[in-house]
Amino acid sequence: MRGTPRRRAPARRCSYTPAIVSGADLRACGGSRLARAVGAVAAVAAAVLGILLGVGPAGAAEPAVPTSRQPVAPPSTASSGSTAAASIFGDLRAGDVPVVGVRVTVKSGGATIGAATSDSEGRFEVRVPGPATYQVSIDAASIPPGFALVDSSRTELPRFRVYGQNPQRVLFPFVGISSSAPHYDVQSRWERMLNLAVGGVRLGLIIGLCAVGLSLVYGTTGLVNFAHGELVTFGALVAWFLDTSTGGPRIGLLAALPLVIVAGGLLGGALEVGLWRPLVRRRTGNLSRMLVSIGLSIFLRYGYQIVYGGNARAYRQYSAQAPTRIGPIELPVRDYVVMAACALVLVTIALVLERTRLGIAIRAVADERDLAASSGIDTRRVVLAVWMGGAALSALGGMLLGVSETVQWNMGYRLLLTIFAAVVLGGLGSAYGAMAGGLVVGVASEVSTYWLPADFKFAIALGMLILVLLVRPQGILGARERIG
Amino acid sequence: MPENGSGRHVDWGRIFSDALLVGLGSTAAVYALTAVGLNLQFGYAGLMNYGQAGFLLVSAYGTAIAVDSWNAPLPVAFLVGLAAAVGLGLLLGIPTLRLRADYLAIVTISAAEILRIVANSRAAQGVTGGPQGIKQFAGAFFDWNPIPSGRYGVGTVAFSHRDLWVMSVGWGLVAIFSLVVRILMRSPWGRVVRAVREDEDAARSLGKNTFVYKLQALTFGGVIGGLAGILLVLDNQFVEPKNFESALTFFAYTALIMGGSGRILGPALGSVMFWCAVAGFQSFLREAIAHNLLGIGSVLDPADVGPTRFALVGLAIMVLMVSRPQGVLGSRTEVMLDE
Numbered sequence: 001m002r003g004t005p006r007r008r009a010p011a012r013r014c015s016y017t018p019a020i021v022s023g024a025d026l027r028a029c030g031g032s033r034l035a036r037a038v039g040a041v042a043a044v045a046a047a048v049l050g051i052l053l054g055v056g057p058a059g060a061a062e063p064a065v066p067t068s069r070q071p072v073a074p075p076s077t078a079s080s081g082s083t084a085a086a087s088i089f090g091d092l093r094a095g096d097v098p099v100v101g102v103r104v105t106v107k108s109g110g111a112t113i114g115a116a117t118s119d120s121e122g123r124f125e126v127r128v129p130g131p132a133t134y135q136v137s138i139d140a141a142s143i144p145p146g147f148a149l150v151d152s153s154r155t156e157l158p159r160f161r162v163y164g165q166n167p168q169r170v171l172f173p174f175v176g177i178s179s180s181a182p183h184y185d186v187q188s189r190w191e192r193m194l195n196l197a198v199g200g201v202r203l204g205l206i207i208g209l210c211a212v213g214l215s216l217v218y219g220t221t222g223l224v225n226f227a228h229g230e231l232v233t234f235g236a237l238v239a240w241f242l243d244t245s246t247g248g249p250r251i252g253l254l255a256a257l258p259l260v261i262v263a264g265g266l267l268g269g270a271l272e273v274g275l276w277r278p279l280v281r282r283r284t285g286n287l288s289r290m291l292v293s294i295g296l297s298i299f300l301r302y303g304y305q306i307v308y309g310g311n312a313r314a315y316r317q318y319s320a321q322a323p324t325r326i327g328p329i330e331l332p333v334r335d336y337v338v339m340a341a342c343a344l345v346l347v348t349i350a351l352v353l354e355r356t357r358l359g360i361a362i363r364a365v366a367d368e369r370d371l372a373a374s375s376g377i378d379t380r381r382v383v384l385a386v387w388m389g390g391a392a393l394s395a396l397g398g399m400l401l402g403v404s405e406t407v408q409w410n411m412g413y414r415l416l417l418t419i420f421a422a423v424v425l426g427g428l429g430s431a432y433g434a435m436a437g438g439l440v441v442g443v444a445s446e447v448s449t450y451w452l453p454a455d456f457k458f459a460i461a462l463g464m465l466i467l468v469l470l471v472r473p474q475g476i477l478g479a480r481e482r483i484g
Numbered sequence: 485m486p487e488n489g490s491g492r493h494v495d496w497g498r499i500f501s502d503a504l505l506v507g508l509g510s511t512a513a514v515y516a517l518t519a520v521g522l523n524l525q526f527g528y529a530g531l532m533n534y535g536q537a538g539f540l541l542v543s544a545y546g547t548a549i550a551v552d553s554w555n556a557p558l559p560v561a562f563l564v565g566l567a568a569a570v571g572l573g574l575l576l577g578i579p580t581l582r583l584r585a586d587y588l589a590i591v592t593i594s595a596a597e598i599l600r601i602v603a604n605s606r607a608a609q610g611v612t613g614g615p616q617g618i619k620q621f622a623g624a625f626f627d628w629n630p631i632p633s634g635r636y637g638v639g640t641v642a643f644s645h646r647d648l649w650v651m652s653v654g655w656g657l658v659a660i661f662s663l664v665v666r667i668l669m670r671s672p673w674g675r676v677v678r679a680v681r682e683d684e685d686a687a688r689s690l691g692k693n694t695f696v697y698k699l700q701a702l703t704f705g706g707v708i709g710g711l712a713g714i715l716l717v718l719d720n721q722f723v724e725p726k727n728f729e730s731a732l733t734f735f736a737y738t739a740l741i742m743g744g745s746g747r748i749l750g751p752a753l754g755s756v757m758f759w760c761a762v763a764g765f766q767s768f769l770r771e772a773i774a775h776n777l778l779g780i781g782s783v784l785d786p787a788d789v790g791p792t793r794f795a796l797v798g799l800a801i802m803v804l805m806v807s808r809p810q811g812v813l814g815s816r817t818e819v820m821l822d823e
Binding site: 131224284290291294295453466470 | 532579580583585586587589590591593594595597598601602604605606607615616731734737738741784788791792794795796797798799800801802803804805806809
């Protein structure tokens with residue numbers, strides 16, 4: 001099936017201006033201290049990412065792609081109206097080099113469903129009737145000379161599951177034999193555990209990045225924001241539009257990074273000025289605003305689906321990358337970079353909170369709003385700063401999550417309860433608690449897959465959330481009087 | 485879905501009948517029943533239960549598993565399902581009802597998601613069928629159907645005898661439980677529950693054990709939700725984890741708020757309005773896209789109809805909460821939303 005059309009959204013889907021942003025009064029976002037703080041975070045993050053990602057392409061040229069991590073099963077709504085048909089697809093690549101002419105067969109219960117041959121870009125796609133478990137196998141004899149599977153015994157995936165009516169990516173990592181491919185030993189149990197823990201740190205850092213905003217918004221305004229996941233998705237989608245979309249500028253992820261942060265901050269500021277501030281002025285209570293945030297979440301999420309479409313996609317850059325070994329740890333370079341960037345941004349946040357007047361004001365308002373107001377702090381500006389900063393961080397988190405996994409319209413929503421878990425674990429309203437909680441939740445849920453089936457990963461995080469609320473409702477770092 | 489856009493003009497009659505078919509149909513009845521339970525919990529007792537989908541799930545799976553794995557007769561299976569809802573209510577309520585309202589919301593939605601993940605997991609596949617679910621377990625329910633086969637209705641708004649049977653049972657349950665809630669709310673028990681909603685400390689200082697009242701309201705509301713879950717999967721003859729996503733809870737909340745929370749007829753009226761609006765709008769969008777009405781066809785394509793109507797549901801929740809939180813029937817004084 002050479003020349004199978006690639007699954008790309010029509011350009012029309014990428015016209016990307018949510019009405020809320022354009023409709024709101026953005027002039028109010030020009031607080032200079034605030035702008036400096038956001039700018040500082042953006043600049044530092046961009047600089048470091050720049051340095052680190054400089055290694056990216058070099059790493060990408062090295063051997064293949066054993067990200068056996070498949071995208072989390074999308075909880076696709078049966079009635080979501082997506083007409084995308086179920087299929088199994090993949091990109092056969094050794095680093096950046098496509099592996100052409102490899103025959104892939106899909107069977108179900110012994111009967112052949114279909115077969116395809118990888119095209120000039122290494123892409124193959126086999127249509128399947130619908131969600132079920134399939135056997136996907138690769139014809140070892142058709143592998144062209146100069147290439148080999150990273151794991152040569154892994155020519156068949158006996159239980160590959162397709163969820164919903166969506167194309168699902170299957171990974172067959174290749175290496176170019178001519179290059180000096182390092183040969184990895186089978187990992188010991190200890191090494192496997194360690195690698196899971198490091199994967200957990202990666203997820204946990206991203207969760208922490210997203211959780212800071214949620215926690216501080218709660219601390220300063222009392223709102224449990226169910227639309228926070230959509231701020232995460234927003235960042236990933238803006239980056240996708242800037243980097244990958246055929247109708248977009250295709251400027252590359254690195255150049256997109258500061259724009260993503262700025263766009264996220266503007267969205268957060270617009271929501272505060274255009275929606276939440278008027279509601280507070282009308283004395284709408286916390287629980288009513290929570291319901292409004294649910295409406296906002298549904299509205300934005302399905303809006304994303306309309307403009308972006310229902311499929312999970314990868315960014316143009318860094319999506320197929322070799323694992324690089326540092327000691328016993330094997331991860332693609334992008335994941336090291338993502339972790340470093342997250343850690344750096346989190347440290348920057350801590351510095352901003354500790355050292356700047358704005359940061360001190362934020363902590364004061366989060367701690368005791370009335371007292372802060374009576375001591376002369378302009379709480380309105382602080383809340384605006386929290387919304388802008390929190391949304392910018394979430395957008396960054398979403399983009400980094402997209403780099404290390406895939407981009408989908410509901411990716412933030414799927415992460416939302418995990419972010420809640422992190423926030424509650426660390427103590428609602430505390431920024432440092434959110435960071436710590438993110439790490440704990442991330443590591444615990446990844447490491448749990450050592451003993452438990454991977455589909456329980458998410459349940460573990462939620463179980464921790466419930467447990468913490470029962471045992472220590474104020475969280476690890478929360479203040480005692482926060483519980484009601 | 486039938487082929488759309490076959491006519492030359494926008495078919496307003498079809499849009500109208502589509503809206504009525506869904507708005508009166510079994511789906512609306514299921515959501516109405518779900519919302520009756522939520523009304524007791526949220527409207528009267530002030531409990532933010534965001535995990536109502538979990539109650540529907542345990543009852544639906546309880547019933548299906550009892551028939552599928554233990555070959556229980558259907559009436560016994562119903563009892564198993566409802567017992568599961570009672571169990572979940574106690575399990576959730578005893579530890580969490582002492583927490584604040586927003587914590588309760590987070591715990592209940594998390595619990596409902598955990599249940600869905602477990603039902604969907606490979607480990608539980610032997611019992612729940614995993615993502616494939618359990619099929620064809622409710623034949624007996626349709627054997628009880630006393631309605632002679634045929635189609636009933638006026639013009640294009642007509643239902644098969646099978647649909648009519650599910651609808652009568654569904655709306656019958658809605659009527660019965662609306663009445664039960666009305667009687668309860670006029671009893672001393674109901675007055676205490678409302679007092680707890682208005683001011684828990686005041687109720688406590690009068691010597692009422694507010695915790696027990698909240699637990700009873702949560703559990704009873706959950707059981708009503710459980711009935712809705714059983715009805716949902718009876719209608720489909722199929723239970724799968726996808727039925728019980730958190731969107732179900734939020735849509736039921738939307739219906740409740742549309743109708744008026746804290747009012748006896750709020751859930752039923754709200755659910756009819758909600759589904760008429762959703763289905764009517766969907767039908768309108770399909771027609772509008774097919775005929776390029778107002779240029780809609782050049783902006784959206786048929787695949788966008790599903791997401792568009794849900795996006796509008798989200799918008800509706802926001803607008804309702806901002807402009808008329810008491811819904812059609814409510815009075816502002818009865819709406820408990822804020823401490």
